[in-house]
Each structure stands twice: as structure tokens, then as C-alpha cells.
Amino acid sequence: MKIGILGLGLIGGSLGFDLRSQGHYVLGVSRRQSTCQKAVDIGSVDQASIDLLLLASAEVVFICTPIGLIVPQVEQLVAHLPETTIVTDVGSVKTPIVKALSPLWNNFIGGHPMAGNTDAGIEAAQRNLFVNRPYVLTPIDTTPTSAITVLEEIVRSLGSIIYHCQPEKHDRAVSWISHLPVIVSASLMAACLSESDPEIFQLAQNLASSGFRDTSRVGAGNSELGVMMAQYNRQALVNSLHQYRQNLDTFIHIIEKEQWELLEDKLKLNQQHRPKFL
Numbered sequence: 161m162k163i164g165i166l167g168l169g170l171i172g173g174s175l176g177f178d179l180r181s182q183g184h185y186v187l188g189v190s191r192r193q194s195t196c197q198k199a200v201d202i203g204s205v206d207q208a209s210i211d212l213l214l215l216a217s218a219e220v221v222f223i224c225t226p227i228g229l230i231v232p233q234v235e236q237l238v239a240h241l242p243e244t245t246i247v248t249d250v251g252s253v254k255t256p257i258v259k260a261l262s263p264l265w266n267n268f269i270g271g272h273p274m275a276g277n278t279d280a281g282i283e284a285a286q287r288n289l290f291v292n293r294p295y296v297l298t299p300i301d302t303t304p305t306s307a308i309t310v311l312e313e314i315v316r317s318l319g320s321i322i323y324h325c326q327p328e329k330h331d332r333a334v335s336w337i338s339h340l341p342v343i344v345s346a347s348l349m350a351a352c353l354s355e356s357d358p359e360i361f362q363l364a365q366n367l368a369s370s371g372f373r374d375t376s377r378v379g380a381g382n383s384e385l386g387v388m389m390a391q392y393n394r395q396a397l398v399n400s401l402h403q404y405r406q407n408l409d410t411f412i413h414i415i416e417k418e419q420w421e422l423l424e425d426k427l428k429l430n431q432q433h434r435p436k437f438l
């Protein structure tokens with residue numbers, strides 16, 4: 161198939177590698193000419209341009225730009241597409257995107273690969289990023305079955321595990337396991353930066369090891385993505401944060417009151433439940 165990718169960064173560039181290795185012909189469009197050249201040089205796409213028109217001949221187009229650009233970019237793009245073209249996006253938030261684009265394009269299907277890392281840009285693109293990762297699709301009642309089947313086949317070929325759900329449910333679920341962790345981890349970093357004794361501050365940096373690496377990773381990554389997650393999934397994220405704050409207060413109270421047995425019970429419960437999420 162001829163497949164288009166708009167936005168050649170971590171996700172778009174990685175998709176390009178895997179789609180090409182499946183034998184598809186991949187057309188890439190990005191904002192900067194240097195990114196387009198790099199994507200061709202590293203073998204992520206067959207052809208690339210900064211001109212949206214390159215995507216006019218694609219049968220399926222993946223929109224992989226930052227969240228806030230997805231709707232305006234599709235609004236521009238569809239003027240150049242035949243109505244048979246399937247358009248999908250990879251944005252980390254689904255409700256506002258599906259709401260805006262479904263009335264505009266019958267063959268639009270929201271999507272979200274649950275894969276990534278803290279780096280950004282075409283330099284961060286990697287092969288097999290989506291293998292064994294969940295990939296959410298959010299078709300609506302009027303989405304043609306034929307379009308869903310084609311997209312599912314492509315997603316399955318990436319090695320991903322497909323989930324279907326309503327956009328609103330997706331956004332609530334990812335606010336717990338993706339967006340809340342970003343803000344919690346960002347708060348951890350901010351709290352550490354507030355240490356006022358320079359000697360302790362330096363010592364903490366010297367002693368930081370794997371535990372700090374794990375817990376600070378998502379809060380110190382792509383800031384553009386972090387802001388857009390919060391902006392476009394604001395209500396679900398605020399609800400999760402309030403719930404988190406209540407739990408944090410409970411832990412503070414338990415520790416202040418030296419309720420060690422209760423603390424142990426809570427930690428044991430977490431140990432028991434964590435594998436269900438991973």
C-alpha cells in the first residue's frame with residue numbers, strides 16, 4: 161500500500177521504519193526540510209517533503225504531529241484527498257480530536273499507540289517500537305467497517321495489541337496510567353530541586369540511582385507533549401490529580417502518626433495489584 165505519515169518525529173519516524181519493512185511505500189511530510197532529508201537518509205520513509213500535497217496519493221495517512229496541530233492539519237489535508245483515503249492519528253488524547261474530525265472525514269479513525277520514550281524528533285525514531293504494545297482505536301458508530309479492517313491489519317502488522325474503546329473512556333484511562341504519572345513525576349523533580357542546602361543538593365545528585373531514574377523519567381521528558389496532554393485532557397487529569405492528592409495526604413497522615421502496620425498493608429496491596437497494570 162501507499163501510506164502517508166504527517167509529522168516525522170519519534171512516533172511518525174518509528175512508524176515509517178516498520179511500515180517500510182512490511183513492504184509498504186511510505187510518503188512522509190514534516191515541517192522542516194532537514195527532517196524530511198534525515199527521514200529519507202535513515203530509511204524511515206521512501207519519499208519526503210514539506211508539502212502536504214505529497215500525501216494526496218496515499219491510501220492511508222497517519223497524522224503524527226503534536227496533539228494541538230492534529231485537527232488543523234487534517235482540516236488542511238482533506239482538501240487534497242479522495243474520499244476513500246483512510247485518515248488516522250496517533251495523538252495521546254482522543255475526545256477533542258475525534259469530535260472535531262469525525263464530522264469532517266467519514267474515513268477517519270482515532271488511534272493511540274501506547275508506546276514511546278522521553279526523546280523527541282526524527283533522531284529518536286526506532287524500529288519495532290510498537291511490538292507487543294497496546295494500540296487503541298476509537299472508531300464511532302458511523303465509521304465504515306472496511307476502513308476499520310484495513311487499519312487493523314496495518315496495526316496488527318506492527319506487532320501491536322489492538323483495543324477498541326470510546327474516546328472518552330480512552331482519555332479517562334490514560335489520565336490514570338500516562339498523564340497523571342507525568343505530573344506526579346514532574347512534582348517529584350520540582351520537589352528535589354527545592355532543596356536549599358547546596359551540599360545536600362549535590363550529594364542527592366551524586367547518589368541518585370535506578371529508583372530515581374524510573375520515577376523521574378516521564379516528568380522530565382518532552383515538555384511540549386506534557387503540556388498538550390494536560391491541555392487537551394484537562395478534566396480527566398484534574399480528577400486523577402485530586403484523587404492522587406487525597407492518597408498522598410493519607411500516606412502523610414499514616415507516616416506522621418507512625419501507623420507502620422497500616423503503611424505495610426497499603427504497600428502490600430500495591431505490590432499485589434501492580435502486575436495487573438504491566
Ligand code: NAP
Binds near residue numbers: 166172229274
Ligand atoms: P515529536 O517527536 O516531537 O514529533 C512530532 C514531529 O511533528 C516533529 O518532529 C516535527 O517535525 C513535526 N511537526 C511539528 N509541527 C509540524 C507541522 N506543522 N507540520 C508537519 N510536521 C510538524 O513528537 P512525538 O512524540 O512523535 O509525538 C507525536 C504525536 O504522537 C503526538 O500527537 C503525541 O501525542 C503522540 N504520541 C506520543 C507518544 C510518546 O511517548 N512520545 C506516544 C504515543 C503517541 P520537524 O522536525 O519537521 O519540525
